[in-house]
Amino acid sequence: MSMNTLTPNPGASPVCATSDAPSHPSRRGFLQAGGAIVISFAFPVLSSAQTATPPEKQALYNGLDSWLAIGANGNITVFCGKVELGQGVQTSLSQAVAEELDCPMSRISMIMGDTAIVPDQGTTTGSKTTQMGQPQLRQAAAEARAVLLELGAAKLGVSPDELGIREGIVFVKATPAKGVSFADLLGGKRFDRKITGKAKFKAIKDYSVIGQPVPRVDLPAKTIASFEYVHNLRLPGMLHGRVVRPAAIGAKLIRVDAASIGKLGARVVTRGDFVGVVAAREETAIAAARQLKVEWALPANAAEAVDIHSELRTYPVAHAQNDKISGNVESAFSKSAKTYKASYLTPFQMHGSIGPSCGVADVRHDSATVWCGTQHSFGLIDTLAGILNIPAKNVRLAWTEASGCYGHNGADDAAVDAALLSQAVGKPVRVQWSRQDEHGWEPKGPAMVVDLAAGVDGKGNILAWDFINITSTHSSRPRGQPGNTLGGTLTGHKPHYEFSNGNRNADINYAFPDRRVRIRYHDSSPLRPSSLRGLSAYPHTFANESFMDELAFAAKADPVAYRLQYLKDERARDVISAVMKMAQWGAAKTAQTDTASHIASGRGFAFSRYENINAYTAMVVDVEVNRDTGEVRVKHMYAAFDCGLIVNPDGARNQIEGCLVQGMSRALFEEVAFNRGGVTSTDWSTYPIARFEDLPEVVQIELINRPDQGSCGAGEASTTPVAAAIGNAIFNATGARLRQYPFNPERIKNALAHHNNNGDTL
Numbered sequence: 001m002s003m004n005t006l007t008p009n010p011g012a013s014p015v016c017a018t019s020d021a022p023s024h025p026s027r028r029g030f031l032q033a034g035g036a037i038v039i040s041f042a043f044p045v046l047s048s049a050q051t052a053t054p055p056e057k058q059a060l061y062n063g064l065d066s067w068l069a070i071g072a073n074g075n076i077t078v079f080c081g082k083v084e085l086g087q088g089v090q091t092s093l094s095q096a097v098a099e100e101l102d103c104p105m106s107r108i109s110m111i112m113g114d115t116a117i118v119p120d121q122g123t124t125t126g127s128k129t130t131q132m133g134q135p136q137l138r139q140a141a142a143e144a145r146a147v148l149l150e151l152g153a154a155k156l157g158v159s160p161d162e163l164g165i166r167e168g169i170v171f172v173k174a175t176p177a178k179g180v181s182f183a184d185l186l187g188g189k190r191f192d193r194k195i196t197g198k199a200k201f202k203a204i205k206d207y208s209v210i211g212q213p214v215p216r217v218d219l220p221a222k223t224i225a226s227f228e229y230v231h232n233l234r235l236p237g238m239l240h241g242r243v244v245r246p247a248a249i250g251a252k253l254i255r256v257d258a259a260s261i262g263k264l265g266a267r268v269v270t271r272g273d274f275v276g277v278v279a280a281r282e283e284t285a286i287a288a289a290r291q292l293k294v295e296w297a298l299p300a301n302a303a304e305a306v307d308i309h310s311e312l313r314t315y316p317v318a319h320a321q322n323d324k325i326s327g328n329v330e331s332a333f334s335k336s337a338k339t340y341k342a343s344y345l346t347p348f349q350m351h352g353s354i355g356p357s358c359g360v361a362d363v364r365h366d367s368a369t370v371w372c373g374t375q376h377s378f379g380l381i382d383t384l385a386g387i388l389n390i391p392a393k394n395v396r397l398a399w400t401e402a403s404g405c406y407g408h409n410g411a412d413d414a415a416v417d418a419a420l421l422s423q424a425v426g427k428p429v430r431v432q433w434s435r436q437d438e439h440g441w442e443p444k445g446p447a448m449v450v451d452l453a454a455g456v457d458g459k460g461n462i463l464a465w466d467f468i469n470i471t472s473t474h475s476s477r478p479r480g481q482p483g484n485t486l487g488g489t490l491t492g493h494k495p496h497y498e499f500s501n502g503n504r505n506a507d508i509n510y511a512f513p514d515r516r517v518r519i520r521y522h523d524s525s526p527l528r529p530s531s532l533r534g535l536s537a538y539p540h541t542f543a544n545e546s547f548m549d550e551l552a553f554a555a556k557a558d559p560v561a562y563r564l565q566y567l568k569d570e571r572a573r574d575v576i577s578a579v580m581k582m583a584q585w586g587a588a589k590t591a592q593t594d595t596a597s598h599i600a601s602g603r604g605f606a607f608s609r610y611e612n613i614n615a616y617t618a619m620v621v622d623v624e625v626n627r628d629t630g631e632v633r634v635k636h637m638y639a640a641f642d643c644g645l646i647v648n649p650d651g652a653r654n655q656i657e658g659c660l661v662q663g664m665s666r667a668l669f670e671e672v673a674f675n676r677g678g679v680t681s682t683d684w685s686t687y688p689i690a691r692f693e694d695l696p697e698v699v700q701i702e703l704i705n706r707p708d709q710g711s712c713g714a715g716e717a718s719t720t721p722v723a724a725a726i727g728n729a730i731f732n733a734t735g736a737r738l739r740q741y742p743f744n745p746e747r748i749k750n751a752l753a754h755h756n757n758n759g760d761t762l
Helices: 027-033 055-061 089-101 127-155 182-185 219-223 258-264 282-291 308-312 331-333 377-388 410-424 433-442 486-490 537-554 559-564 570-583 649-668 722-734 745-758
Strands: 035-037 068-070 075-078 106-112 163-166 169-172 177-183 239-243 250-258 265-271 275-277 293-298 321-327 337-346 359-365 367-370 395-397 427-431 448-456 462-471 515-521 590-593 599-609 616-626 634-641 698-701
Touching: 027 250, 055 559, 068 182, 068 337, 068 433, 075 127, 075 163, 089 106, 089 127, 127 163, 127 169, 127 177, 127 182, 127 570, 169 182, 169 616, 177 182, 239 282, 239 410, 250 258, 250 265, 258 616, 265 410, 275 282, 282 745, 308 448, 321 331, 331 462, 337 537, 359 410, 367 377, 367 410, 377 395, 377 486, 410 427, 410 486, 448 537, 462 537, 537 559, 537 599, 537 722, 559 570, 570 599, 570 616, 570 634, 599 722, 634 649, 634 722, 649 698, 649 722
Parallel strands: 075 106, 239 427, 367 395, 462 515, 634 698
Antiparallel strands: 035 068, 068 075, 163 169, 169 177, 239 275, 250 293, 265 275, 321 515, 337 448, 359 367, 359 427, 448 462, 590 599, 599 616, 616 634
C-alpha cells in the first residue's frame, strides 16, 4: 500500500428545502382514528427479484387490518407494501381498489412502504408491482366489497344479491334511492374478518375504472412543488451530515485531522473506515466535508486502468448456471453447413438519478426510525439493525418518496449513512448525497460479455443456438446483509452477494429445437454491481437481437420475416405485425446516404418478451449516422406493446415512452469511466445522458390491450430491445456492425473504418 497526504475532500452543493416533516402515523394511532376492515389472503409466490413474504410475516397479516381502512367519513385508506418510484403505481393500484369497491378515486388514499403500518409485499422491482402487488390489493378490495354487501344487507333488510355499490353507497338495486354509505356501515369500526376465498373480481364487462386513463394522483403536488420528498423532510433538532468517502476503493483510514475543520463548529464521526461530519446547518456540513483532512492508505494499483471486457474473461467462475438446454446442440452444430460466432459487450452503466439520494435517521439508545426512498422498506430493517447493533423489531423504516431510481441506486446507502451519524451524535441527522457521491458510489449495472454461436443449413436456417455470458450478480441489495451497503462495508461488515438475475432474457422466444443457454457468474467485479433497469435483459436482448439480425443478413433475408419463421407465439406475432404496420416496414424506407452531407440513414428492428414470459415489445427505429463525425441521431421510434390487461393506458404509455428514451440514452451515451481506485466519471459532462435536443422527432406507441390476460409491468419490458434496434439500424445505414454499446462517435468512426477496410459481416 502507498499513502497519500492530508488533503481536503471534495463535497457537494447545498440543496434547499424548508417544508416540515411529513406525517407518518403509527398503525395503532391510525386505527384509533378510524375503522378498518381486516382481511387476509394467500400471497402469490414471488420471483427472486421480489423477495417473497416469509411465512411468519404472512401469519401477522392474516386476521389483521392489514390492507384497507374505512374512516368515519367513508374515505378508504390502502396500506401498500409497494412504493411509488415515479412509475405511477400509486395511481394504478388505487384504480384496482376503486374498481372493486365502486368508489371514486378521490376517496382513496394510500400509505406506502412504512413498516409500522403496511404489509410486506416484497421489493418494488422487476416491473412486478402491477403483476403481483395489484392482485393482492384487488383481492383485498373484492373481499371488502363482499363484507360491505353483507353488512348492507343486514342494515337494509334484503339479501346481498339484491344490492349494488355506487360512489361509496350500498344501495338496493330495485329501489336505488334506498341505501347506506360506507361510513354508516364501517366508519369508526373494525371487523376481525378473514378472507373467505369466495370473493370474485368484477367481470371485465363491468369495468369502469380499470382500463381508463386516470390522471396520476401524485403529479399535481409535484407540478406545483408542494410535494414532500424525503429531501424536504425536517425533524425537530435535526442536524445535517456528509460522509467523506475513501480516496479509493479499498482504501483504509489512517487518521483524521479534526482540527482542520475546528473553526466550522462541525463534529467528526469515525467508525472503522467510515468518516463523516455533522453540523447544525447543511452548508456547514458541506464545507466541513470538503475541508476535513483525511489520510488514507491506498491500494498500490489504485490508479491502474482497467480493460474490463478482456479482464472479465480471466475471472474464475464462481457460479455456473445452465439456464436452458434443449435438444442436442453439439450434434446440431456438427450437421450445420456453416457456423457463425460473435461477441457482444456491455459497459458498466449508472442509474443516473437526476436527484442524488437522501436519507434521514433518528437513532436512539436501542431504537431507530429511518426515512428514505428505498425499494424495499422491510428488506432494509435487518440491515440497519445489524449495522446499528439494535434489535430489528425496534427499527422502523418510514418510506418517503425520493427522486426515482431505475433500480438499486444510492437510496439504501444514504439511509445507512444517516443512521450511523445519528447514532453517533444522538440526534436526528439528514444526509444529502452530492452528485459526486451518486455518480461515484451508487451500485452500477454490471459490465458483461456475451458469446453467441449459431449453426445454419445451406439456406441460412438456424439449426443450433449457443449462448454463454460472463457476468457478476445483478442484485446486491442489502436484504439483511450489512456489508452490502457502503456504510456497512466501511464499518467492518463483509459484502454477501447472491448470484442472481444474470439470466433475464438470456434465452430467446424463437423456436430453435437445439439450443443452449449458459450463465457464468464471477465475484471479481472492480465496481459494486447491482440492479439497473431491466437488469440483464437489456444487454442480453442487445446480443440476441443483434445476432438474429446478423444471421438474417447472412441469409439475405428480411430481418423481420427471418424472425417470424421461428416465432410461433401469436401474441408475439401480433406486436410485430402492429409495429410493422405503424412504421410502414419495407415501404420505401431503405438505407440511403446523402453524399453531400455524408449522412447515412437506416432503420432497425428488434423484439423481446420480457423475461421470456411477461410483456411483449416489438420496435422499429430510424436513425441518421454522420459518417464524418460518428454522431448518431435517432429520428423515429415505433413500438407495439402487449402487457395483458392495461390498468391505466395513460400510465402505461408514459412508462413505455420513458423506457424508450432511457434505453436510447443508454445505447448512445452512457458508459462509466473508472480505474482500480473507482469511478472517474463523476458529473454529467463525463457521464452524459440524453438531453432534450437528443429526443427523437417521433415516438409512436401502440398498446395492445388484452383484458382476459393478467397484467404485466411496463416499467422495464419496453427498454429491453432498444439498444438492439438502434444497433441494427446503424448497420442498415452504414454496413458497419457494432457489437458494443454505447454507440458513441469514436466507436462509430472506428466501426466505419474497420468496415471500409475489411468488410463487417459474420
